[in-house]
Amino acid sequence: MKNIDRSDLTDMDEYIKFGGYSAILKALEMKPSDIIDEVKRSGLRGRGGAGFPTGMKWSFAAADPKKPKYLICNADEGEPGTFKDKPILEKNPHLLIEGMIISGYALQAEYGYIYLRGEYPKAKDILEKAIKQAYNRGYLGDNIHGKEVNFHLYVHQGAGAYICGEETALIESLEGKRGQPKIKPPFPVNEGFLSKPTVVNNVETLANIPYIIEIGAEAYSKIGSPECPGPKLFSVSGNVKNPGVYELPMGTTLREIIYTHCGGIRDDKKLKAVIPGGISTPILTPDKIDCPMDFVNMPKYGSMLGSGAVMVFDETVDLAKICLRAMKFFEHESCGKCTPCREGIGWMRAILERICSGSGMAGDIELLIEVSKNIAGKTFCPLGDGAAVVVQSFINNFRQEFEQHISKEFSKEIKVAA
Ligand code: NAI
Structure with missing residues (x-):
């Protein structure tokens, strides 16, 4: 986010004024495999949430002999509470574009897609304007800066489904199908977009690449935690x-x-x-x-x-109600492909609704835990796990918040008030 509020970095000239697009020139002098090694040595781990080592992911895709290869930027941040990619997309789009060109070159991928969440319309206009500028200045397209390097970049806007942030659902959606997850393996690095090797990286992950190339893996690996730096x-x-x-x-x-x-x-x-x-x-x-x-x-x-x-x-927040709010979100966003998630989350929402409205019954907390255990680890993707984690961790750490709602005294109070 360096210089993000000092200047209008959506303008390519301003971005270049602050050193932008210099990392790509440095990268183009390197061999693709050397860039992958540099990213491996930097210790960069995926910033979408899972923290998978980025260089290792790239090396898997690079080692797969199938061609062509694709690079996808996951810009579908939809996890409640998450709005960290937004400033990059809206205020520093060239940083992401530069990161994608370098990554595309390292992977020998000639096509890149930014899968953008439907709720970020402003970012779509900003990204498309920035991409046009980069094409006009020879950083995108064929023979980038006179080298035998081609990279084409497109923005694809989602339609507002949380599940399309899950990489296999995202790929299905990008292929024009219904956005539903698939079992992994095979991982996208081997069978991704159009069944070809595909690297899916988060916005923030790709935005780290120019910096790694600029300062080198060794300096980068000294920032922050030794085990997962940056x-x-x-x-x-x-x-x-x-x-x-x-x-x-x-x-x-x-x-x-x-x-x-x-x-x-x-x-x-x-x-x-x-x-x-x-x-x-x-x-x-x-x-x-x-x-x-x-x-x-x-x-x-x-x-x-x-x-x-x-x-x-x-201290004033009612955590049982937060838990219910989260369950309404997961129920609404479940894609419906697998039964434990589709049915189970609705059951958990209904029990929580009963508890929060003062009609909770003895045994409801145990029932919630029981249902959550029948969802966790039994679904195609982590959406069901996420819902189960909320219920289990809220109850494990704040059981009294739920008990207060269920207790006779509390129920009586509610009934008298009603
Ligand atoms: P995952 O652990 O299945 O995969 C992480 C990445 O590593 C994927 O790209 C996957 O293809 C790759 N990978 C893992 N093992 C591999 C292997 N053996 N070979 C090749 N590639 C491999 O996690 P997933 O489902 O991609 O992400 C889950 C996380 O996403 C959660 O921890 C959650 O925090 C986060 N999340 C973030 C959201 C956001 O808005 N940023 C929204 C929802 C969830």
């Missing part, structure tokens, strides 16, 4: 004084993010809970906020880095 974007929302997107070294603690960068809890209330990496990552109690936010350390504290979407809840 800068990381955190989108912080909820009850903090200054919500927003923050670029910080990987491994910055949740405490530092909340209290130093976001100014602490709004109205100086007490912190009740934090979801650290988007709604699908387990909720944490306040005693866990000294966790370093990276892919390696977060599991030790009982959660995951995910997409780095920090959602902060103060």
Whole structure:
């Protein structure tokens, strides 16, 4: 996000003024395999949520003899709480384009697609304008900068389905089919777009590539956590004084993010809970906020880095209602392909609705856990797992919030009030 608010970087001249498009010139002097090695040595891990090593993913696609190869940028960020890719797409589109050209060259892919979430119409116009500028200046198209390197780039807008952020559903959608996930393996690196080797990388991942080429793998690997280095974007929302997107070294603690960068809890209330990496990552109690936010350390504290979407809840928030809100989202977004997800999430929503409306019954909490266990690990894609994680982690950490709704005293109060 360097210079992102100092200048209009959507204008190619401004981007170049601040050093843009110099990494591509450096990359074009390197062999494709050397770029892949550089990215491997940098330690870059995917920023979409899963943290898969980027260089390793690239090397799998590069080693597959099938041709042509494709590069897809997953710009369908839809995880509740996640809005970290938006500033890149809307304010620094050339950084993503430069990252994609370098990645395309490294993979020997001549076609790239940006699969953009339907809810980001502003970004579509900005990206298309920037792509046109890059074509006009010879950075996109055939024979880039006089070399025998071709790369064509297109924006494809989704229609507002969360599931199309899952890479196999995304590929189906890009092929013009209904966006539903497929079982992996085969992974897209071997059988992706049009059944050809395809690398799907998140916006933020690709935006790191020019920087890695510019400063070199060694310098990059010294930023942030040794196990998973680099800068990381955190989108912080909820009850903090200054919500927003923050670029910080990987491994910055949740405490530092909340209290130093976001100014602490709004109205100086007490912190009740934090979801650290988007709604699908387990909720944490306040005693866990000294966790370093990276892919390696977060599991030790009982959660995951995910997409780095920090959602902060103060003492006044009713977490049972948050859980219900999340379940309505997952029920609405389930693609319906597999039964445990399609049916089970609806059941969990119905039980939570009963609990939150004061009609909860003894045994409802156990029933919720039982249903969640019949979803987790039994679906084609992680959407069902995400819903199960919400129910299980909310109940494990904040059971009393649900019990209060179910308790006789509480139900009586509701009935009297009604
Ligand atoms: P995954 O672990 O299945 O895969 C991660 C990436 O590594 C994929 O590109 C996959 O193809 C590749 N990969 C994994 N193993 C491989 C192998 N053996 N060979 C070749 N390639 C391999 O995770 P997935 O389903 O892609 O992502 C799940 C994560 O997405 C969740 O942890 C969640 O945090 C995040 N998420 C992010 C959202 C957002 O808006 N940014 C939305 C929803 C979920």
